[in-house]
Amino acid sequence: MATYKTEQKKALIDFLTKNSRRTFTIEEICREMEADPEYVLPPGRSTVYRLIPKLIEDNVVKRFYRGTSRKTVYQIVGGEDCIGHMHLKCTTCGRIFHMSTGISQELSKKIAEWDDFMVDAGQTMIFGICKECMKGEQI
């Protein structure tokens, strides 16, 4: 049943890529994939539990805690779509934001001009505080 498993992994990556700005608990991933008509055979709960650690190992998914609830959530970062842009990491809530490719390229160009340094955008993480955390909102 190797192909079946590959299909489920592909569907999971596809779902997370489509929602790359959001973080999910495993329960939320299962619920939303089941509700999405695009996924005819959404992976079951046990499959998602098994696949997520593999995706973390492959550096495609990052794990962190949501706000003060200490709920473990997951977000796709570093997939194929992430090669072309830098990432912004909030040191307060731990979320990662995908920088827009245009701004990322602009910044890389400037750094190359000013500092004679070729930035590897997909590997670059800028640390700071996100909009919600600046406002002191709970996420």
Ligand SMILES: [Zn+2]
């Ligand atoms: Zn990204």
Ligand SMILES: [Zn+2]
């Ligand atoms: Zn934040």
